[in-house]
Amino acid sequence: MDFNLTKEQSMIRKMVRDFAEEVIKPRTIEIDKEAKFPLDIFKQMGELGLLGIPFPEKYGGSGGDTLSYAIAVEEIGRVCGSTGLSYAAAVSLGASPIYYFGTEEQKEKFLTPLAEGKALGSFGLTEPNAGSDAGGTKTTAIIDGDDFVINGEKCFITNASYAETLIVTAVTGKNEKGRNIISAIIVPTNVEGVKITSNYDKMGVRGSDTAEIVLDNVRVPRTNLLGDPDKGFSQFLYTLDGGRISIAALGLGIAQASLEKALQYAKERKQFGKSISSFQAIQFKLADIAMEVELARNMVYKAAWLKDNNQPFTKESAYAKLFATETAFRAANQAIQIHGGYGYMREYEVERYLRDAKLLEIGEGTSEVQRLVIARQLGC
Ligand SMILES: Cc1cc2nc3c(=O)[nH]c(=O)nc-3n(C[C@H](O)[C@H](O)[C@H](O)COP(=O)(O)OP(=O)(O)OC[C@H]3O[C@@H](n4cnc5c(N)ncnc54)[C@H](O)[C@@H]3O)c2cc1C
Structure with missing residues (x-):
């Protein structure tokens, strides 16, 4: 067994710690007090390549591993929980599913700006009546020609107000046992019918954006389906x-x-x-x-x-x-x-x-x- 970090992992720790101490730390009390999402800090994190640590360079990432990424989250969390949560959600939930399950085209179009830190992503699974029981998803996506038409409501979604893309889960049909098939679909936030509001007054992680999303007849191309529809x-x-x-x-x-x-x-x-x-x-x-x-x-x-x-x-x-x-x-x-x-x-x-x-x-x-x-x- 080798408990030593590699040279790259140690360098990432040092780089993120320096950034966290110099740029984030002086702002943490204000971020919490004013419940203000630090967009400018995320821009700088993007420039440093932090939003793309676990993704290949081909898609705008830094080509690092999961451990390097975990170390980066640890170091940011050490100074600011709000920034740490939004960072973890952007990478693990907003971008990773596209890397894991996306087509080449989806990776180029949607993952690259996220990994480069030029855009933020969000993952909408939770609904007012489907939290721990995600199988209870009520949002639907119905095929209409070449499009999906999505209707539903998501709650408590991290980063949504600042995101360019949402990955939303929706019921797309029933399997042979009569159970709902839940699929993931990429929804750009500028599409008509997407309404995002962030009015929660939270106990903690107050500077992390948390939003409600209403999807009202939102139309996206069927090519925005992420991965295998039956394995959502x-x-x-x-x-x-x-x-x-x-x-x-x-x-x-x-x-x-x-x-x-x-x-x-x-x-x-x-x-x-x-x-x-x-x-x-x-x-x-x-x-x-x-x-x-x-x-x-x-x-x-x-x-x-x-x-x-x-x-x-x-x-x-x-x-x-x-x-x-x-x-x-x-x-x-x-x-x-x-x-x-x-x-x-x-x-x-x-x-x-x-x-x-x-x-x-x-x-x-x-x-x-x-x-x-x-x-x-x-x-x-
Ligand atoms: C600040 C914040 C950010 C979030 N960000 C996101 C996000 O980006 N994307 C997203 O999709 N969601 C997000 N969430 C939602 C979060 O994942 C859910 O709140 C969480 O999964 C719990 O769901 P719930 O709130 O509906 O609670 P419930 O599922 O209603 O649970 C209530 C209580 O019952 C318990 N419980 C439920 N089922 C069982 C069971 N079978 N056995 C034992 N106990 C059980 C729970 O553990 C809990 O204690 C966020 C939430 C918050 C507060």
Whole structure:
């Protein structure tokens, strides 16, 4: 076994950390407070090639691997959960399905601008009455001549207000068992009938755009169908397996930030004439956080490694997502505790880590759904 990062992976870590520290960090409090999507930061991330890390150069990407991409999400998440979530969603959900399942033409037309960072993509699966149970999708896409006519509603969709393309899931027919066939279709956001509104007032990841989408007789060419129409469901399960690695990496970044802040504060803060880091109660908290961060990192990197080596990774990406996101929440909570009353104040940032981390236990499959995925993989 080799736990060393390659030269490229180490270079990506350094490049993203420098960018995150210099460009994103000074803005994180404002991004959260004003709930403002940092479009200018995404433009710079695009110029650095971050939006295209896991895609081949042929499609405007940087030709990196999943592990490099996970490291990039971790580093961005370490300074800003909002930016990290929008970044992970743009790459894993907005662009990756086109890379995995798109035709050559679709890759050239839709993936290239996303990988180059010239446009943002979004993935609309969730509906008001179809969340964990994505099979309950009500949006329909009916064939009319050379087009699909799509009608339906999507909710909680990351980046949609700033996206040029949406990938939406819709019922396109019934199989021989009478069950709905759910397919994925690429919908440019400038097509008539697409209405995107972003009015959610969120607890955390406040600078990440989250939108509702109404599709009212939206007409797109049938050539915008993504992948095999009969395998739409298994295709988006594969997409989510990959996406979970990035949400896990984001959790890892928030957990790492919580550890760093808590450790620094514990060394500086004095009570009873001593720094609080000399109290065993505080040391044990720090030791537990550090151990869990290390475990989470091993899980996230292993899941990414499996994907990069074309091995099954469904179970491991669920392990990683479940453990790393719950670690982020626990670590942020203990970081607040170690900060005492100051931790409850916004300027110390650890309360933001907790609010941002909470979302990670919900999005891209709740913690309960991850446990279901793992149990299924165990043969239950
Ligand atoms: C900020 C944000 C960004 C998001 N971005 C996107 C996006 O870009 N694209 C997208 O498609 N979606 C997105 N989502 C939606 C997200 O994936 C869903 O919210 C999530 O999958 C849960 O669905 P739900 O909210 O309908 O909850 P529900 O499915 O109604 O779940 C409610 C509760 O019941 C539990 N539950 C449900 N079914 C079971 C079961 N079988 N066994 C045990 N427990 C169960 C859940 O775990 C949860 O605790 C986003 C959500 C948020 C909040």
